[in-house]
Amino acid sequence: MGSSAEVRTQAQAAAPATERVNDFTIQVATVNGTGSQSSNNVLMRAIFQMGVPVSGKNMFPSNIKGLPTWFAVRLSKDGYVARRKELDVSVCMNPKTARKDLAWLEPGGLCVYDAPLALEGVRSDVRYLGVPFAKLMERIPNADNRLRTLLVNMAYVGVLAELLRIEEAEIERALGKQFKSKPKAVSLNMQAVKLGAEYARGHFQGACGYRVERMQATAGKIIVDGNTAAAIGALLGGCGVLAWYPITPSSSLCEALIDLAGKYRVEPESGLKTFAAVQAEDELASIGMVLGAAWAGARAMTATSGPGISLMSEWAGYAYYAEIPAVIVDVQRAGPSTGLPTRTQQADLLQVYYLSHGDTKQLCVIPGTVQECCELTAAAFDFAERFQAPVFVLSDLDLGMNNWMSDPFPYPERPLDRGKVLTEERLRELAKQGKPYYRYEDADADGIPYRTLPGNAHPDAAFLTRGSGHDWKGQYTEDPAEYRHNLDRIARKYETARAALPAPVLEGDLEAEVGLLAFGSTHAAVLEARDRLDAAGVPTAYLRLRALPPHAEVEAFVRRRRVVYLIEQNRDAQMKTILKSELPPELAPRLKSILHYGGMPIDARTVVEAVRAGEGGS
Amino acid sequence: MSAPGKPKANRIGLPREAYTGGPSTLCPGCGHDSITNEIVAAFFELGIPPHRVAKFSGIGCSSKTPGYFLSRAQGLNGTHGRMPSVATGANLANRALKPIGVTGDGDTASIGLGQFCHLLRRNVELVYVIENNGVYGLTKGQFSATADLGSEHKSGGVNQQTPIDCCRLAIEMGCGFVARGFSADRAQMVELLKAALNFPGTALIDAISPCVTFNNHPSSTKSYAYVKAHEIVLHEVGFVEDAAPLPDPKLAPGETRELELHGGARIRLKKLAADYDPTRRLGALQALEEAEGGGAVLTGLLYFDASRKPFAEQCRLVETPLAGLPSESLRLPREALNEIMADLM
Numbered sequence: 001m002g003s004s005a006e007v008r009t010q011a012q013a014a015a016p017a018t019e020r021v022n023d024f025t026i027q028v029a030t031v032n033g034t035g036s037q038s039s040n041n042v043l044m045r046a047i048f049q050m051g052v053p054v055s056g057k058n059m060f061p062s063n064i065k066g067l068p069t070w071f072a073v074r075l076s077k078d079g080y081v082a083r084r085k086e087l088d089v090s091v092c093m094n095p096k097t098a099r100k101d102l103a104w105l106e107p108g109g110l111c112v113y114d115a116p117l118a119l120e121g122v123r124s125d126v127r128y129l130g131v132p133f134a135k136l137m138e139r140i141p142n143a144d145n146r147l148r149t150l151l152v153n154m155a156y157v158g159v160l161a162e163l164l165r166i167e168e169a170e171i172e173r174a175l176g177k178q179f180k181s182k183p184k185a186v187s188l189n190m191q192a193v194k195l196g197a198e199y200a201r202g203h204f205q206g207a208c209g210y211r212v213e214r215m216q217a218t219a220g221k222i223i224v225d226g227n228t229a230a231a232i233g234a235l236l237g238g239c240g241v242l243a244w245y246p247i248t249p250s251s252s253l254c255e256a257l258i259d260l261a262g263k264y265r266v267e268p269e270s271g272l273k274t275f276a277a278v279q280a281e282d283e284l285a286s287i288g289m290v291l292g293a294a295w296a297g298a299r300a301m302t303a304t305s306g307p308g309i310s311l312m313s314e315w316a317g318y319a320y321y322a323e324i325p326a327v328i329v330d331v332q333r334a335g336p337s338t339g340l341p342t343r344t345q346q347a348d349l350l351q352v353y354y355l356s357h358g359d360t361k362q363l364c365v366i367p368g369t370v371q372e373c374c375e376l377t378a379a380a381f382d383f384a385e386r387f388q389a390p391v392f393v394l395s396d397l398d399l400g401m402n403n404w405m406s407d408p409f410p411y412p413e414r415p416l417d418r419g420k421v422l423t424e425e426r427l428r429e430l431a432k433q434g435k436p437y438y439r440y441e442d443a444d445a446d447g448i449p450y451r452t453l454p455g456n457a458h459p460d461a462a463f464l465t466r467g468s469g470h471d472w473k474g475q476y477t478e479d480p481a482e483y484r485h486n487l488d489r490i491a492r493k494y495e496t497a498r499a500a501l502p503a504p505v506l507e508g509d510l511e512a513e514v515g516l517l518a519f520g521s522t523h524a525a526v527l528e529a530r531d532r533l534d535a536a537g538v539p540t541a542y543l544r545l546r547a548l549p550p551h552a553e554v555e556a557f558v559r560r561r562r563v564v565y566l567i568e569q570n571r572d573a574q575m576k577t578i579l580k581s582e583l584p585p586e587l588a589p590r591l592k593s594i595l596h597y598g599g600m601p602i603d604a605r606t607v608v609e610a611v612r613a614g615e616g617g618s
Numbered sequence: 619m620s621a622p623g624k625p626k627a628n629r630i631g632l633p634r635e636a637y638t639g640g641p642s643t644l645c646p647g648c649g650h651d652s653i654t655n656e657i658v659a660a661f662f663e664l665g666i667p668p669h670r671v672a673k674f675s676g677i678g679c680s681s682k683t684p685g686y687f688l689s690r691a692q693g694l695n696g697t698h699g700r701m702p703s704v705a706t707g708a709n710l711a712n713r714a715l716k717p718i719g720v721t722g723d724g725d726t727a728s729i730g731l732g733q734f735c736h737l738l739r740r741n742v743e744l745v746y747v748i749e750n751n752g753v754y755g756l757t758k759g760q761f762s763a764t765a766d767l768g769s770e771h772k773s774g775g776v777n778q779q780t781p782i783d784c785c786r787l788a789i790e791m792g793c794g795f796v797a798r799g800f801s802a803d804r805a806q807m808v809e810l811l812k813a814a815l816n817f818p819g820t821a822l823i824d825a826i827s828p829c830v831t832f833n834n835h836p837s838s839t840k841s842y843a844y845v846k847a848h849e850i851v852l853h854e855v856g857f858v859e860d861a862a863p864l865p866d867p868k869l870a871p872g873e874t875r876e877l878e879l880h881g882g883a884r885i886r887l888k889k890l891a892a893d894y895d896p897t898r899r900l901g902a903l904q905a906l907e908e909a910e911g912g913g914a915v916l917t918g919l920l921y922f923d924a925s926r927k928p929f930a931e932q933c934r935l936v937e938t939p940l941a942g943l944p945s946e947s948l949r950l951p952r953e954a955l956n957e958i959m960a961d962l963m
Contacts, residue, residue: 222959236949238948282732298707455670
């Protein structure tokens with residue numbers, strides 16, 4: 001190869017004639033552990049503050065230092081927040097992946113790279129700016145090498161700000177938010193931003209083809225990850241005990257909850273807490289603690305991921321049969337086994353829905369947005385106590401760990417529903433009416449029995465909770481009729497729950513003969529795909545499931561369609577398996593699967609292409 | 619009075635029957651049934667209202683026993699080896715309950731060894747009774763992890779694995795109340811239970827409880843005959859409830875020693891044959907090691923240290939049980955949500 005100066009003049013795409021405004025994707029490729037996360041957050045937030053809809057996807061390895069990591073910021077003037085595979089602006093900082101990263105760039109794209117990587121000339125259909133980041137950072141006085149390495153990340157933000165016209169004041173504001181308590185860090189980072197911007201100003205000629213322009217589409221919105229949202233939901237739901245074991249991608253939920261509880265569940269004078277958090281020795285213990293706390297009358301939860309769910313299986317069956325409330329958030333990651341711990345999937349459905357041995361079926365709620373992560377986690381506590389059963393919140397890594405734009409969460413208007421609990425006083429009244437209390441009696445013909453809490457002094461109150469066979473009085477039994485009587489009542493309880501859990505959401509062209517059926521984090525991609533399919537002449541009706549057992553509305557939805565594309569992020573079409581077992585057999589053939597399970601979040605294009613192929617289009 | 623000197627009702631006016639449970643379905647002569655009676659006696663004598671008690675157990679013969687005592691207390695017969703986690707959660711939810719857990723050597727030393735250790739590390743308030751017979755009874759006679767090295771199985775097998783001494787393990791794990799009892803030594807067991815029920819933290823009683831069906835043969839160190847022949851009682855244990863009791867006039871100075879429990883209650887240890895200081899950790903471990911080597915069974919209060927905070931206090935919980943908090947205290951206030959939302963904008 002010739003000198004870099006020659007390459008630069010020879011192998012660069014011409015300056016574009018038009019500019020893409022507020023509708024492109026930036027990807028930053030760095031080495032894990034070099035501190036790029038805060039600068040990526042600042043980049044995303046600065047664009048958000050300019051009123052432009054953004055979403056961020058952090059694609060990180062199961063590693064603390066050294067492996068490659070990517071962060072993608074999508075700008076969408078139309079408000080789409082799903083992952084977009086196509087990359088327009090690429091910041092290549094990682095020598096190990098730079099060539100591949102560059103290969104992914106769309107023709108006409110912009111590549112900002114660390115100068116020693118000498119990427120120019122690798123492709124001639126993109127534009128380049130090589131930046132000698134390390135050298136540039138030497139101009140920051142009083143900084144050691146470690147600090148300078150960190151500041152490089154802010155320097156690429158400065159380069160992008162200059163090239164894409166992100167307002168410097170908004171970067172400074174975003175930095176202020178990032179380093180709340182450290183004003184010195186803000187000014188230091190701003191020096192790096194300015195050096196980056198200055199370098200870009202002096203070394204890049206003409207327009208780069210992409211521009212951020214102020215809009216008014218994010219006013220009043222928040223940016224939050226689903227795990228933080230669920231933590232907020234837990235406190236709105238009145239959670240009092242958290243027991244957990246660290247596991248990606250659910251740890252940040254528990255940590256956020258502990259932080260929030262540390263602020264909002266402390267009595268100001270005494271400093272004593274109304275919230276207990278236990279880091280347990282394993283997931284067997286965390287679910288055991290949750291059940292102990294819930295049995296004693298507190299609202300309790302745990303959060304975990306697939307491997308933890310496997311360990312909780314035994315207690316989940318106990319809670320189902322002994323009828324103890326529990327809230328279990330499963331932030332799903334890619335399996336099987338250890339799988340891809342830092343990648344997303346919706347592949348725990350079958351395991352969770354049927355969790356534990358024997359005839360068990362579990363109640364699940366499935367949030368599709370960060371707002372629902374909050375709302376459904378809060379509601380899960382009501383469902384758990386109302387149905388005296390474990391309630392699983394099926395989130396996933398994409399929803400849980402990525403940053404999403406959302407409307408602020410509304411305050412719940414309904415009071416907490418503590419379910420059927422008989423107090424001492426109520427037992428006295430019942431005794432007066434000649435009605436003795438029995439733990440597993442179906443007194444209201446809805447399958448839901450009444451419970452009493454430990455500490456209740458009434459002589460009728462006490463019973464021994466057990467996972468062994470019991471009759472409607474709570475007594476041990478091996479009698480077939482008594483055993484079945486109780487088991488059938490629990491089945492009735494689940495039918496009551498089916499109708500009471502969050503109903504599916506129907507949208508789109510309600511008359512369309514083509515249906516889209518999805519759930520969870522797939523929602524964002526489906527919304528975007530629906531618009532594109534509409535534009536391509538394929539109108540669709542869209543039903544989003546939000547709970548298991550599936551609501552009766554699912555059947556009505558499928559019955560009205562010629563075909564229903566069931567979109568899921570797993571290999572085995574797990575939701576289809578569940579629905580096929582619950583729908584009338586003649587409807588099952590109408591379900592066609594669109595499956596996405598590589599570990600990256602699903603994008604709209606995947607859905608559009610699959611539906612168009614299925615509909616005979618191109 | 620049918621039994622002179624024994625009151626029919628305790629100090630809260632309840633008869634002994636208020637502390638009993640359903641009929642036992644264990645084998646006649648089972649050591650566990652004696653312990654059940656000892657538990658009834660301890661609660662009755664302490665005058666604890668039964669509804670303030672929470673009973674926990676795992677799986678196995680021993681774990682059935684919460685059905686046989688204090689039927690007016692709520693209980694949870696859980697899963698195999700996982701009783702400690704349930705008791706931990708319940709304690710965090712309601713500190714006002716007096717919790718007792720009954721498990722066996724299979725529950726504790728095999729499937730639940732992890733939870734047992736972590737319970738002790740946390741010092742969760744709980745009386746933890748191991749009904750230790752060295753054998754799996756309910757599944758018909760397999761060796762447990764406390765079975766003696768070299769002991770013989772009914773079908774001829776010999777145990778070649780070293781037994782786990784739950785008391786030594788408990789001392790290692792930081793447990794501050796470690797006792798060993800014998801189901802047939804009622805007086806000692808009742809006093810140990812009463813003291814344990816007043817200990818601020820996890821109080822472990824490893825109760826040797828012979829299995830008459832599968833492990834009562836002469837080669838078993840968990841048989842009635844063996845324990846009776848080899849038991850070394852470290853001291854006479856007495857539970858003293860009042861804050862300022864008078865010393866027993868019959869005892870010479872230096873013959874008794876008192877250890878402080880909760881709220882002024884004390885354990886009074888009356889010296890027997892040799893000196894034994896239960897506040898010395900290394901001494902306790904050494905005594906257990908030496909006893910094992912000599913084939914002796916030490917009973918009594920092996921180790922005592924009340925200096926650690928119980929778990930609920932480590933968690934800095936409010937005095938009011940979390941389970942009793944009203945909805946207003948549980949749900950995040952509207953202003954707090956607004957504040958959080960503003961921060962995310």
